[in-house]
Amino acid sequence: MEALSVVFSIGPFAITRTVVTTWGILLVLGFGCWLATRRLSVEQPGMMQSALEGVVQAIDSAIATVLAERSTLLLPFVGTLWIFVAVANLIGLIPGLHAPTGDLSTTMALATLVFLSVHWYGIRSAGLRAYLRHYLSPSPVLLPFHILGEFSRTLALAVRLFGNIMSLEMAALLVLLVAGLLVPVPVLMLHVIEALVQAYIFGMLVLIYIAGGMQSQAEQTSTHSNKEGNKP
Structure with missing residues (x-):
């Protein structure tokens, strides 16, 4: 595949077009964040600052719908992941680049x-001991199934995003090859919408996984504390 073609090598490591594109996205996002936040103002925010604040508030609201009390803690990681995946999904719209x-x-x-x-x-959220105890509940026999579930969920998350974006690019390419330049705008609009939807779904799944882990550990800690308190 063209996206997997080697651009150059660093010792034994082959640097593909995907890696170069990813580095480019990181540089653009990093420079853009520095440029947009170097002159923040409380009294008279500019258009760029207002737009950024709107994006941050939207992400914070989405996190709060799942785990309101931890939105401040999760915002940096989940928000960064959300923005990166959205940009990475959309980068394929630029001729010569692949998502x-x-x-x-x-x-x-x-x-x-x-x-x-x-x-x-x-x-x-709950400490190392309480976290490890969760994998032994309700029975230590279920430990292998808990571990298998963690890895299978991770694999499913990766394959799902990969399959959706790859099929999206292939579908857009096939439509353009068949219809030529007759329907470029509708196809591009559908591409944009689908890319943003996939980024949103990926971010929500990540948020649900993290929130589920934090809540389950908190429940385990609470249950253990209640048992200890009921002992004579």
């Missing part, structure tokens, strides 16, 4: 970050 999320290696890397973040927030 990094249409490459399984990228989506697997994102899913791995989610996998680690679920455990990090779970441990941070």
Whole structure:
């Protein structure tokens, strides 16, 4: 595939077009954030600041619908992930570029970050002992199934985003090849909408996984504390 073609190598590591595109997105987002936030004003916010505040408030509201009491804690990670996936999905609209999320290696890397973040927030919420105790509940026999569920959920998250974006780009390419330039605007609009929807779904799944982990650990801690308190 063209997206997997090697651009250059760093020692034994082959740098593909997907990696270069991902680096470019990170640089653009980083520079854009620095440029947009270097002159913030409370009294007279500009158009750019107002737009950014609207985006942050929208993401914070979405997080609050799932886990209101932890929205401030989750906003940096979930918000950054949301914005990156949305931009990565849309980058395929630029001629000559392919969406990094249409490459399984990228989506697997994102899913791995989610996998680690679920455990990090779970441990941070209830402590290491309570977190590990969750995998032994209600019976230690279920430990292998809990572990298998964690890995299968991570794999499903990666494959789902990869499959949707790859099929989206292929469908748009086929329509343009068949219809030529007769229907470019509707196809592009559908591409934009679907790319944003997939980014939203990915972010909500991440948020639900993290919130579920944090809540389950809190429930385990509460149950254990109640049992300890009821002992004579």
